Amino acid sequence: xxxxxxxxxxxxxxxxxxxxxxxxxxxxxxxxxxxxxxxxxxxxxxxxxxxxxxxxxxxxxxxxxxxxxxxxxxxxxxxxxxxxxxxxxxxxxxxxxxxxxxxxxxxxxxxxxxxxxxxxxxxxxxxxxxxxxxxxxxxxxxxxxxxxxxxxxxxxxxxxxxxxxxxxxxxxxxxxxxxxxxxxxxxxxxxxxxxxxxxxxxxxxxxxxxxxxxxxxxxxxxxxxxxxxxxxxxxxxxxxxxxxxxxxxxxxxx
Amino acid sequence: xxxxxxxxxxxxxxxxxxxxxxxxxxxxxxxxxxxxxxxxxxxxxxxxxxxxxxxxxxxxxxxxxxxxxxxxxxxxxxxxxxxxxxxxxxxxxxxxxxxxxxxxxxxxxxxxxxxxxxxxxxxxxxxxxxxxxxxxxxxxxxxxxxxxxxxxxxxxxxxxxxxxxxxxxxxxxxxxxxxxxxxxxxxxxxxxxxxxxxxxxxxxxxxxxxxxxxxxxxxxxxxxxxxxxxxxxxxxxxxxxxxxxxxxxxxxxxxxxxxxxxxxxxxxxxxxxxxxxxxxxxxxxxxxxxxxxxxxxxxxxxxxxxxxxxxxxxxxxx
Ligand SMILES: Nc1ncnc2c1ncn2[C@@H]1O[C@H](COP(=O)(O)OP(=O)(O)OP(=O)(O)O)[C@@H](O)[C@H]1O
Ligand SMILES: [Mg+2]
Numbered sequence: 001x002x003x004x005x006x007x008x009x010x011x012x013x014x015x016x017x018x019x020x021x022x023x024x025x026x027x028x029x030x031x032x033x034x035x036x037x038x039x040x041x042x043x044x045x046x047x048x049x050x051x052x053x054x055x056x057x058x059x060x061x062x063x064x065x066x067x068x069x070x071x072x073x074x075x076x077x078x079x080x081x082x083x084x085x086x087x088x089x090x091x092x093x094x095x096x097x098x099x100x101x102x103x104x105x106x107x108x109x110x111x112x113x114x115x116x117x118x119x120x121x122x123x124x125x126x127x128x129x130x131x132x133x134x135x136x137x138x139x140x141x142x143x144x145x146x147x148x149x150x151x152x153x154x155x156x157x158x159x160x161x162x163x164x165x166x167x168x169x170x171x172x173x174x175x176x177x178x179x180x181x182x183x184x185x186x187x188x189x190x191x192x193x194x195x196x197x198x199x200x201x202x203x204x205x206x207x208x209x210x211x212x213x214x215x216x217x218x219x220x221x222x223x224x225x226x227x228x229x230x231x232x233x234x235x236x237x238x239x240x241x242x243x244x245x246x247x248x249x250x251x252x253x254x
Numbered sequence: 255x256x257x258x259x260x261x262x263x264x265x266x267x268x269x270x271x272x273x274x275x276x277x278x279x280x281x282x283x284x285x286x287x288x289x290x291x292x293x294x295x296x297x298x299x300x301x302x303x304x305x306x307x308x309x310x311x312x313x314x315x316x317x318x319x320x321x322x323x324x325x326x327x328x329x330x331x332x333x334x335x336x337x338x339x340x341x342x343x344x345x346x347x348x349x350x351x352x353x354x355x356x357x358x359x360x361x362x363x364x365x366x367x368x369x370x371x372x373x374x375x376x377x378x379x380x381x382x383x384x385x386x387x388x389x390x391x392x393x394x395x396x397x398x399x400x401x402x403x404x405x406x407x408x409x410x411x412x413x414x415x416x417x418x419x420x421x422x423x424x425x426x427x428x429x430x431x432x433x434x435x436x437x438x439x440x441x442x443x444x445x446x447x448x449x450x451x452x453x454x455x456x457x458x459x460x461x462x463x464x465x466x467x468x469x470x471x472x473x474x475x476x477x478x479x480x481x482x483x484x485x486x487x488x489x490x491x492x493x494x495x496x497x498x499x500x501x502x503x504x505x506x507x508x509x510x511x512x513x514x515x516x517x518x519x520x521x522x523x524x525x526x527x528x529x530x531x532x533x534x535x536x537x538x539x540x541x542x543x544x545x546x547x548x549x550x551x552x553x554x555x556x557x558x559x560x561x562x563x564x565x566x567x568x569x570x571x572x
Contacts, residue, residue: 014349017349085341087312089362089363091331
């Protein structure tokens with residue numbers, strides 16, 4: 001357990017020194033700048049726009065960091081061979097994978113927390129209503145970000161950075177379209193198409209399930225039971241990917 | 255008990271194409287390293303030194319055969335607390351300072367905070383990086399990286415140290431420092447296993463040597479035994495004041511004669527004709543400048559090794 005913490009803290013330190021948190025400045029400028037530009041809308045519309053943009057930006061920044069830092073978590077260690085001296089230490093490969101993952105999760109948590117704070121400050125600045133639905137939406141975005149990080153980490157245990165990035169982005173896009181797959185399955189006449197799309201619907205992560213931004217922006221929340229189920233789904237999927245990453249990493253040669 | 259025991263180690267890498275046979279990099283390699291000795295693992299480029307070391311560290315799995323470190327099969331995680339490792343041309347986290355770097359590796363080895371800080375400054379002193387201790391590794395030169403890598407391998411005071419080409423990238427002073435460091439480790443009762451393709455490195459400090467060629471152990475034994483084995487030893491004579499080229503008696507003894515101005519270089523294929531050749535030079539009125547015996551063995555092993563590798567030939571059992 002101690003080794004996992006050592007690796008996680010070092011990964012967090014790496015992220016800080018790589019100046020990953022600088023994206024926050026960009027985020028804050030974007031959000032506040034856009035809010036100022038859009039100030040000539042009606043009050044209601046203006047408030048909704050700020051909420052929409054804030055949630056979308058939090059989501060985008062989180063996912064981009066998850067993908068592009070996530071693929072390097074283990075990928076860069078293998079490519080730059082820093083993994084050699086780590087593996088020579090009394091640490092299990094599984095502990096290494098978990099440590100790397102938790103390190104980035106620490107970075108993402110700090111990043112999300114600050115984005116949330118800037119978002120709330122902006123809303124407050126324009127006297128826009130702050131409702132629980134917004135917090136709900138951000139918490140589900142965080143689950144999505146955890147899941148995307150695990151996807152990136154999973155792919156990087158067996159492929160190059162470029163491929164891992166493509167796979168992760170691909171899976172992310174498909175993950176947002178699984179409802180369409182289900183639609184195709186229902187409408188299609190062909191048994192084969194039905195079987196394939198139904199299988200795909202169950203295999204790929206259903207990321208739309210974690211997306212409640214649209215309604216949250218207009219102040220409509222989802223039932224807590226839904227939030228709990230969706231979060232549990234996302235976390236289980238994340239756990240499965242991490243187990244997969246550990247199994248692959250455990251077996252590979254360096 | 256042997257500190258390192260390798261038996262019948264074979265490693266094949268898949269060719270990456272179905273139908274194409276895999277490449278065999280290690281081919282039934284066996285060797286043993288005793289407690290407290292310095293073992294030189296000598297072999298030309300591409301002979302399988304790094305591959306062997308990767309198996310020992312658990313970075314790759316052998317296709318067949320067994321390998322044990324400190325009495326435990328390779329891959330045993332707790333045993334690694336007692337093992338130090340420096341990879342070939344090492345890459346490290348370049349965002350860390352030398353101090354942070356060593357502290358990190360100390361933590362990974364399960365060391366506690368109290369002893370660690372002292373150990374870090376002690377090792378930085380040993381490898382001559384005290385001035386650079388707060389500098390990030392990205393600003394280190396190649397030689398400095400090699401040094402901090404060595405410190406990393408020793409931070410947790412391991413019983414067995416495995417070094418892959420520890421002297422590469424170092425200047426003559428650095429090489430000497432590393433040699434002294436390795437000798438110092440032996441004085442503390444540690445076992446050192448290091449690979450190299452540079453013969454003098456081995457001759458100077460190793461207790462025993464293993465010569466690996468094409469994935470097989472070609473010879474193993476004490477350095478002096480390998481060097482003085484009954485191989486033909488050539489002798490080079492340099493002398494002045496005669497035209498050795500034109501003296502048939504010398505021509506008859508020599509395998510090669512080179513004339514440069516007033517200097518002659520005479521190469522005798524066998525040492526037992528040395529007295530005869532010297533007598534002839536004196537008779538002709540020449541002045542002797544130097545006599546250099548060429549102790550072939552290790553070098554010869556290297557050169558003959560370009561042919562098909564033979565079975566391991568144990569030279570000494572002591
Ligand atoms: N992952 C791999 N896949 C295929 N072949 C490999 C792999 N790793 C090493 N080899 C091959 O194994 C052989 C031995 O390589 P190795 O790195 O062990 O040599 P070495 O003795 O350390 O050489 P050097 O002195 O140059 O460091 C080489 O021919 C190399 O091409
Ligand atoms: Mg090598």
